[in-house]
Amino acid sequence: MQRRRAEFEHDRSGDSPTEFETSTNKFEAVCGMCGGKMFVDHALKARLESAREQGLEDNPLVCGRCEADMNEAAAEA
Numbered sequence: 001m002q003r004r005r006a007e008f009e010h011d012r013s014g015d016s017p018t019e020f021e022t023s024t025n026k027f028e029a030v031c032g033m034c035g036g037k038m039f040v041d042h043a044l045k046a047r048l049e050s051a052r053e054q055g056l057e058d059n060p061l062v063c064g065r066c067e068a069d070m071n072e073a074a075a076e077a
């Protein structure tokens, strides 16, 4: 399971979830931190669903706003 999680994180790096629907990001998803609605492309949606099926309860998706918050917190630490 650990290995699969690492692969999942690796796969995710090329994707760019957005807060609005785009020509590729047509699928609704929610931010794992604030629960805000965002949009992902088909490949990322499929990976999120397969992760859930494998029992990975935590949602690795983070919206741009939460990512900015995390960067700010890291800078202050």
Ligand SMILES: [Zn+2]
Pocket (backbone or CB within 6 Å): 031, 032, 033, 034, 035, 036, 062, 063, 064, 065, 066, 067
């Ligand atoms: Zn968020």
